[in-house]
Amino acid sequence: MLVDIRPVARLRGKTPVDVATPLTAVLEALRDGTADLSRVRVVCDWIQYKENFREVVDVRQTAPGSPDQELEVAVDLRRAGDCDVADLTRRLMTQNGSPDAPDRVWLEGWLPGSKGCIWAFNRLYWQALHLWERATGRGYESALPGGASDARNEAAVRELVSDLFRIWDDLSERRALPEELYVVELGVGNGNQAKAWLDEFRVMDQAHGRDYYRRLHYLMCDYSPHVLDIARKTVAGHGEHVSSLVLDATTPTTVLGFLRYKVFLVYVSNVYDNLPCDEVVNIGGRAYCVETRAFLPEAEAAEIAATASTATTDLPALIHKLLQIGPELVAEAMPTQFTDVDAAVEFWRRCWQSLRRAERFVPMPGLDSYQITSSLSGEMLRPLLDAHGDLRINVNNGAVASFVDTLPLLHPYGRLVCHDLFITDVEQSRTGFRGPGKYDGSVVNWVNGPLLAHIGSRKGIDVRYAPFAHRKGTSIVTMTAQVRD
Numbered sequence: 001m002l003v004d005i006r007p008v009a010r011l012r013g014k015t016p017v018d019v020a021t022p023l024t025a026v027l028e029a030l031r032d033g034t035a036d037l038s039r040v041r042v043v044c045d046w047i048q049y050k051e052n053f054r055e056v057v058d059v060r061q062t063a064p065g066s067p068d069q070e071l072e073v074a075v076d077l078r079r080a081g082d083c084d085v086a087d088l089t090r091r092l093m094t095q096n097g098s099p100d101a102p103d104r105v106w107l108e109g110w111l112p113g114s115k116g117c118i119w120a121f122n123r124l125y126w127q128a129l130h131l132w133e134r135a136t137g138r139g140y141e142s143a144l145p146g147g148a149s150d151a152r153n154e155a156a157v158r159e160l161v162s163d164l165f166r167i168w169d170d171l172s173e174r175r176a177l178p179e180e181l182y183v184v185e186l187g188v189g190n191g192n193q194a195k196a197w198l199d200e201f202r203v204m205d206q207a208h209g210r211d212y213y214r215r216l217h218y219l220m221c222d223y224s225p226h227v228l229d230i231a232r233k234t235v236a237g238h239g240e241h242v243s244s245l246v247l248d249a250t251t252p253t254t255v256l257g258f259l260r261y262k263v264f265l266v267y268v269s270n271v272y273d274n275l276p277c278d279e280v281v282n283i284g285g286r287a288y289c290v291e292t293r294a295f296l297p298e299a300e301a302a303e304i305a306a307t308a309s310t311a312t313t314d315l316p317a318l319i320h321k322l323l324q325i326g327p328e329l330v331a332e333a334m335p336t337q338f339t340d341v342d343a344a345v346e347f348w349r350r351c352w353q354s355l356r357r358a359e360r361f362v363p364m365p366g367l368d369s370y371q372i373t374s375s376l377s378g379e380m381l382r383p384l385l386d387a388h389g390d391l392r393i394n395v396n397n398g399a400v401a402s403f404v405d406t407l408p409l410l411h412p413y414g415r416l417v418c419h420d421l422f423i424t425d426v427e428q429s430r431t432g433f434r435g436p437g438k439y440d441g442s443v444v445n446w447v448n449g450p451l452l453a454h455i456g457s458r459k460g461i462d463v464r465y466a467p468f469a470h471r472k473g474t475s476i477v478t479m480t481a482q483v484r485d
């Protein structure tokens, strides 16, 4: 039996995490059961997100239904002290790890993580942000690392703008600077960072004296028309220098194709970690796709169903309706279930809070049988998986798609700059929990930096990572991608 304790940094220090008690409880439960112990792995994580999609103890089937089936018992050490770990493990093990527990209300079938309904929740959150924020009285930025977007940091903006000026001065001297100077931002949120950037740009341009502001076009892009409305108001002071475009950040060229090779800066902050993500695990030299299945614990589902005068069995259909048409329309269409929009929003929030995902590991016949995006094969994962033994990694399919489809927009001297939660070394996946976590209404997954760097290098792009230089103690990392010299 293998025991994998991942949060090694927490094993020492002033308040070392107690591994022995929950581990002993798991071992006791396993001792009392009938599972073949040579086919059991115990994995201990520390899930730093207070809200997440995991139970304190989960049991996952590896190669379910095959003669090679094994079980993974996963324990969240952060919450283990609050419950009876032995009892939880025993209950899950009596079903031989089968997640078909009677106390779960399933919302979908088994799917790769990026296809699951947590992403429909995520999308709805951005489409109907005003309703969620009205109900909570909190803005989304308060959930971001540091409580505000680092893209608003003035020193960081100044550095970006002066880099641009340097490149433009140089091109200008060689008479190679185009008349129109394009900057694109993907995933703009409330527009505060666009405003910070534009304000700083205008001030610096005045001092610099080259009249670049007059030639500047800042394109704010987001898949939520509602978010774009808010952002437009925020940057109203910059008039005709700003346009807003509805687009999916995973396929920017579909709308921005007219800017091929013309954009000097593509600016992305706290968006890659919010895009759909599969996970792949390597166990004993074999790769598995992590399939997930969303559910609500039965007791919570019954309570939620009662608030909407619905039978628990009808709850999944009602939730999917909400995800499809949003709280305003669902309240209008189903007055028996929801007295008004606020009631529909309350229902949505409670579902989000109770939402969990079961997991199972399905063998991949070969990495080339898996597609990261429609144009990138799973072979791209090989250098990461081959070099690091047993490992679980984020594939960040949405971020990879966005990255790859942004590169053709870049001017030969252009850059893609992202502030986000990147891992910069694969080992960070072995020693820490990398998501998904639940923010207020939205999903967060750390982004696999080495994977983007590897994909970039295959395309002649230099990808660099540096800790966000302008706020101490932040986990935010800045990625800069540009055509290799």
Ligand SMILES: C[S@@+](CC[C@H](N)C(=O)[O-])C[C@H]1O[C@@H](n2cnc3c(N)ncnc32)[C@H](O)[C@@H]1O
Pocket: 126, 141, 149, 150, 151, 186, 187, 188, 189, 190, 193, 221, 222, 223, 224, 227, 247, 248, 249, 250, 268, 269, 270, 271, 274, 275
């Ligand atoms: C966490 S907010 C970040 C906002 C802002 N950049 C900041 O740093 O505060 C994520 C933003 O990305 C947008 N977004 C998420 N998924 C997207 C997608 N697939 N296509 C376009 N925009 C997306 C959301 O609507 C939201 O505006």
